[in-house]
Amino acid sequence: xxxxxxxxxxxxxxxxxxxxxxxxxxxxxxxxxxxxxxxxxxxxxxxxxxxxxxxxxxxxxxxxxxxxxxxxxxxxxxxxxxxxxxxxxxxxxxxxxxxxxxxxxxxxxxxxxxxxxxxxxxxxxxxxxxxxxxxxxxxxxxxxxxxxxxxxxxxxxxxxxxxxxxxxxxxxxxxxxxxxxxxxxxxxxxxxxxxxxxxxxxxxxxxxxxxxxxxxxxxxxxxxxxxxxxxxxxxxxxxxxxxxxxxxxxxxxxxxxxxxxxxxxxxxxxxxxxxxxxxxxxxxxxxxxxxxxxxxxxxxxxxxxxxxxxxxxxxxxxxxxxxxxxxxxxxxxxxxxxxxxxxxxxxxxxxxxxxxxxxxxxxxxxxxxxx
Ligand code: ACO
Numbered sequence: 001x002x003x004x005x006x007x008x009x010x011x012x013x014x015x016x017x018x019x020x021x022x023x024x025x026x027x028x029x030x031x032x033x034x035x036x037x038x039x040x041x042x043x044x045x046x047x048x049x050x051x052x053x054x055x056x057x058x059x060x061x062x063x064x065x066x067x068x069x070x071x072x073x074x075x076x077x078x079x080x081x082x083x084x085x086x087x088x089x090x091x092x093x094x095x096x097x098x099x100x101x102x103x104x105x106x107x108x109x110x111x112x113x114x115x116x117x118x119x120x121x122x123x124x125x126x127x128x129x130x131x132x133x134x135x136x137x138x139x140x141x142x143x144x145x146x147x148x149x150x151x152x153x154x155x156x157x158x159x160x161x162x163x164x165x166x167x168x169x170x171x172x173x174x175x176x177x178x179x180x181x182x183x184x185x186x187x188x189x190x191x192x193x194x195x196x197x198x199x200x201x202x203x204x205x206x207x208x209x210x211x212x213x214x215x216x217x218x219x220x221x222x223x224x225x226x227x228x229x230x231x232x233x234x235x236x237x238x239x240x241x242x243x244x245x246x247x248x249x250x251x252x253x254x255x256x257x258x259x260x261x262x263x264x265x266x267x268x269x270x271x272x273x274x275x276x277x278x279x280x281x282x283x284x285x286x287x288x289x290x291x292x293x294x295x296x297x298x299x300x301x302x303x304x305x306x307x308x309x310x311x312x313x314x315x316x317x318x319x320x321x322x323x324x325x326x327x328x329x330x331x332x333x334x335x336x337x338x339x340x341x342x343x344x345x346x347x348x349x350x351x352x353x354x355x356x357x358x359x360x361x362x363x364x365x366x367x368x369x370x371x
Contacts, residue, residue: 001353001354001355003354003355008257012189012350015183016051016342017339018182019183020259023260025182025183025264025265027044027047027048027180028048030047033264036178039053039177040059040173040177041150041151041152041173041180041334042059043059044176044177045123045151046062048180048335049116049119049334049338049341063149063150064147064148065120066123066124067124067145067146067147068124068147069120069124070124070125070127070145070154071128071144071145072096072128072129073103075099075103076096076100076103077132077136079095079096080092080096080133080136083136083137085137088213088322089133089322089326090212090213090329091213092129093129093133093326093329094213096129096133097126097129097202097205097206098206100122100125100129100202101200104121106118107200107202108200110198110200112344115341115344116341118337119201119338119340119341122202123333123337124151126329127145127154127155127330130327130329130330131143131155131158134159134323135159142158143157143158143160143161144158145158150169150173151173152172152173152176153169155172155327156168156169156172156317159319159323167276171276171313171317172317174268174272175269175310175313175314175331176330177331178265178331179265179327179332180332181332181334181335181338181339182332182335183258186212186214186217187208187212187217187218187336188208188332188336189211190208190210191205191207191211191336191339192339195340195344195347196343196348196350197349198344201340204336204337205336205337208332212325212328212329212332213325215252218307218325219325220253220305221253221306221307221310221311221314221324221325222321222322222325223253223307224310225314225321225324227251227252227253228311228312229321231288233284233288234287234288237291237292237295238291238295241292241295242295245295251292251300252307253305254296254300254305255303255305262303262304263304263305263306266308269306269313270289270290270304270309272313273285273289273309273316276312276313276316280316285311285315285316289308289309289312310324311324314327
């Protein structure tokens with residue numbers, strides 16, 4: 001038995017949800033470029049769950065359902081109020097999502113109908129949790145979700161308590177489309193491993209959030225912003241990046257296990273970053289990002305991934321840096337739950353083997369004789 005480090009190149013399941021072939025990402029056979037230009041996030045979530053784009057009435061039905069499910073149990077709000085104010089936002093999200101299960105009487109109902117209903121419920125409730133946490137830690141009361149509006153609109157509304165700007169809603173909606181699913185990435189795999197034991201959907205999504213939190217995965221978007229803040233200005237990009245590369249440190253937001261010629265989502269986020277920069281009259285973050293890209297791609301051949309330009313996009317939308325990864329989760333929960341439903345449909349326990357490299361033929365020595 002020979003291990004493949006990081007399971008690189010291993011095909012671990014079949015799936016009809018999303019695919020990456022020759023650098024092209026598709027959801028249910030639709031190119032991400034087409035969806036980013038022509039579909040809303042709710043249409044994409046519907047597509048991931050049901051395998052087809054919704055009709056107008058099906059979309060209205062989903063929006064109605066999302067509105068009904070968006071309020072979170074009062075007990076979960078009370079619990080968030082007890083979190084330390086400076087706690088990690090992904091740790092807060094992970095804990096609150098795990099708690100949702102305690103107040104859902106159907107949490108362990110494993111019928112396909114109940115699991116689909118819980119998928120929509122989780123999609124509706126994650127934005128409410130993130131916005132509530134963001135306000136509560138500042139001593140503000142959470143804002144109740146609105147019914148009949150998009151996920152992007154509702155999230156921005158709950159975050160600020162004000163009607164969001166249409167440009168911001170459109171940008172966030174497109175970012176949510178781009179992050180919705182991504183084949184067998186680390187967090188989706190974690191979700192599938194968890195539910196393949198026939199554990200419940202809340203456990204699967206909690207596992208996925210835990211995996212997304214890390215800086216090698218979803219946590220990279222926040223790490224990119226930390227880097228941009230450290231760099232501070234365009235003039236400082238070259239010495240900063242050169243020093244990092246000379247020290248063989250990783251530049252966050254670059255590289256990908258699957259894409260070697262560029263992440264197809266990055267160009268959309270780059271365009272969004274440029275347009276939002278122009279609109280707000282502040283191009284500094286965009287220009288710094290472009291300079292970083294020129295150096296990293298020039299010297300290492302590494303291209304930006306989905307997280308790189310997300311950082312300047314979200315910052316230009318006035319979103320706090322540590323909410324970037326929770327926003328990723330708000331989108332990706334659509335993909336996680338679609339994969340969980342697919343796993344339940346044709347389940348087999350996921351239990352690979354390990355190549356043992358430890359000591360052999362050991363004998364227990366009585367404790368008083370051990371050195
Ligand atoms: N900066 C500098 N060098 C890099 C980077 C980077 N961002 N990414 C990879 N490399 C180098 C590695 O140092 C390594 O070089 P070596 O062979 O000389 O040691 C080589 O490229 C291969 O890198 P690995 O880390 O082995 O590649 P792997 O496929 O395991 O990792 C990963 C992919 C985790 C995305 C990696 O590129 C990375 O750490 N990037 C930065 C973090 C990041 O942006 N993560 C978000 C990914 S997208 C997402 O999850 C949503």
